[in-house]
Amino acid sequence: MISPNEPGRLPSADDWSGGIDLGRVWAGIAAEVWRRRPGWTERMAARLLRSPGLARALVTTPSLLLPWVIATVVVFGVGALVSLGPGQPLVWLVAPAVAAVGIAFAYGPGIDPAWELSSSCAVPDRLVLLTRAVAVFAVNAVLGLLASVASGAVAALTFGWLLPMTAICALALAVAVAARSAIVGAGAGVAAWAIAVLAGQAAGGQLTASVTNAHADLPYLAVAGCCAAIVVYAIRPQRGLQ
Amino acid sequence: MNVTLTDIHRSFGKNKAVDGVSLQLGTGVFGLLGPNGAGKTSMLRMLATVLPPSSGEIALFGRDPRGTAARREIRRRLGYLPQSLGYYPSFTVVEFVEYFALLKEMPSAAVPKAVAAAVERVDLGAKAKAKLRTLSGGMLRRVGIAQAIVNDPGLLLLDEPTAGLDPEQRVHFRSLMRSLGESGTVIVSTHLVEDVGAACSEVALMSGGKIVFRGTAQDLTARGEGHGVGDAPLERGYSAVLAEARS
Numbered sequence: 436m437i438s439p440n441e442p443g444r445l446p447s448a449d450d451w452s453g454g455i456d457l458g459r460v461w462a463g464i465a466a467e468v469w470r471r472r473p474g475w476t477e478r479m480a481a482r483l484l485r486s487p488g489l490a491r492a493l494v495t496t497p498s499l500l501l502p503w504v505i506a507t508v509v510v511f512g513v514g515a516l517v518s519l520g521p522g523q524p525l526v527w528l529v530a531p532a533v534a535a536v537g538i539a540f541a542y543g544p545g546i547d548p549a550w551e552l553s554s555s556c557a558v559p560d561r562l563v564l565l566t567r568a569v570a571v572f573a574v575n576a577v578l579g580l581l582a583s584v585a586s587g588a589v590a591a592l593t594f595g596w597l598l599p600m601t602a603i604c605a606l607a608l609a610v611a612v613a614a615r616s617a618i619v620g621a622g623a624g625v626a627a628w629a630i631a632v633l634a635g636q637a638a639g640g641q642l643t644a645s646v647t648n649a650h651a652d653l654p655y656l657a658v659a660g661c662c663a664a665i666v667v668y669a670i671r672p673q674r675g676l677q
Numbered sequence: 678m679n680v681t682l683t684d685i686h687r688s689f690g691k692n693k694a695v696d697g698v699s700l701q702l703g704t705g706v707f708g709l710l711g712p713n714g715a716g717k718t719s720m721l722r723m724l725a726t727v728l729p730p731s732s733g734e735i736a737l738f739g740r741d742p743r744g745t746a747a748r749r750e751i752r753r754r755l756g757y758l759p760q761s762l763g764y765y766p767s768f769t770v771v772e773f774v775e776y777f778a779l780l781k782e783m784p785s786a787a788v789p790k791a792v793a794a795a796v797e798r799v800d801l802g803a804k805a806k807a808k809l810r811t812l813s814g815g816m817l818r819r820v821g822i823a824q825a826i827v828n829d830p831g832l833l834l835l836d837e838p839t840a841g842l843d844p845e846q847r848v849h850f851r852s853l854m855r856s857l858g859e860s861g862t863v864i865v866s867t868h869l870v871e872d873v874g875a876a877c878s879e880v881a882l883m884s885g886g887k888i889v890f891r892g893t894a895q896d897l898t899a900r901g902e903g904h905g906v907g908d909a910p911l912e913r914g915y916s917a918v919l920a921e922a923r924s
Contacts, residue, residue, distance in 0.1 A: 462794040465802060466790040469771045469789070469805050486782070487785045491776055491779050492780070500767070547763070549765060550763065551722075553780060556780035556782075563780075
């Protein structure tokens with residue numbers, strides 16, 4: 436009797452048919468063939484954010500076309516409004532909130548087709564949203580930098596709005612990841628922005644005058660009302676799903 | 678027990694979607710039957726930790742999903758296929774399944790093999806690199822099933838999983854459900870009573886937000902003896918229980 440493992444004997448297919456799980460073998464091959472190699476941005480983000488899921492959310496944000504277009508329009512629109520009202524600290528303080536609401540709406544349940552699935556996953560949806568905000572501002576800031584060569588207005592928008600907001604969102608995300616809480620991260624971002632704006636105004640001696648300007652109250656209230664309405668809409672219970 | 682529900686209520690305005698459901702489930706395939714608006718989808722959404730209950734207690738794997746850390750731990754072991762699967766048209770099949778594997782916090786090293794196995798289990802190997810926008814409705818449903826099973830979930834929630842599948846795929850999928858039910862809890866909401874008869878070890882029938890029947894498929898069939906409505910024995914049982922609940 437010759438054993439299959441006997442020296443000098445070549446194995447035949449019959450020797451192994453009962454011992455190999457072909458499904459597992461094929462899955463291993465398929466995994467190698469289908470494997471998507473992450474780019475350096477995604478690898479670096481995964482290391483910094485300590486989450487491959489957040490890193491994938493970051494790099495795929497621009498590919499979700501409709502949310503991306505809406506978020507970009509909101510970000511540029513708010514940036515344009517901000518540049519129309521320089522010297523008004525309350526405009527500067529409210530502007531990031533409007534942009535954040537716009538991004539939340541664009542990547543929220545009403546627009547993001549897979550929001551329901553994402554919100555059932557382990558990576559918290561608020562952290563994913565912060566990540567998306569970083570992606571929206573960062574990519575638009577890069578586009579703004581490129582366009583700044585041709586236009587002074589775009590340069591002002593990029594350096595006065597997109598780049599600072601990219602930094603603030605990145606700070607908020609970093610704090611959120613470190614504290615394991617998106618709320619803490621968002622709080623840190625808001626605090627940093629408020630300090631930066633108010634310090635700038637105080638240095639120019641305009642802080643008291645701009646806060647006590649009665650003519651500005653109505654527009655600010657209108658903006659706050661719009662933000663509240665959008666938030667209520669974005670977090671409404673989904674109808675027709677019960 | 679993987680699932681323990683205690684007097685769960687969920688309302689949308691004045692509409693009571695789920696009205697006092699209590700349930701305990703271990704391993705196996707559990708079928709959730711009921712007419713439109715019976716509360717099946719709301720039940721699954723609460724179990725998926727997407728929708729909080731208005732009142733009552735939910736425990737999944739012995740943990741309360743209201744706690745942030747517990748919810749995160751539960752979600753790592755959860756698979757969920759919503760009734761209407763939203764997808765990203767520009768993603769390929771593999772990219773979509775992989776994206777959700779990563780959001781479920783699977784270990785990175787295990788993801789490629791798990792994705793390949795899940796895609797193969799739903800028989801989509803030939804379409805692995807195809808963009809989702811190019812797939813048929815039945816294929817998209819199978820992509821949804823693949824992302825739900827990619828993390829080998831201990832609790833798998835499937836809302837109308839066989840909608841849009843052809844007969845051959847439905848037979849294949851029932852066998853997949855039975856195999857997943859051997860190691861975990863599979864809850865499948867469906868209108869198709871033949872799916873329940875073929876794959877489910879236990880069945881519940883919901884009407885008006887309440888569970889009006891719980892037992893095996895054979896028990897449900899027995900309830901239909903002598904009842905005229907329905908083409909198949911199980912359908913007659915379904916109709917008989919519903920008629921009794923509504924009267």
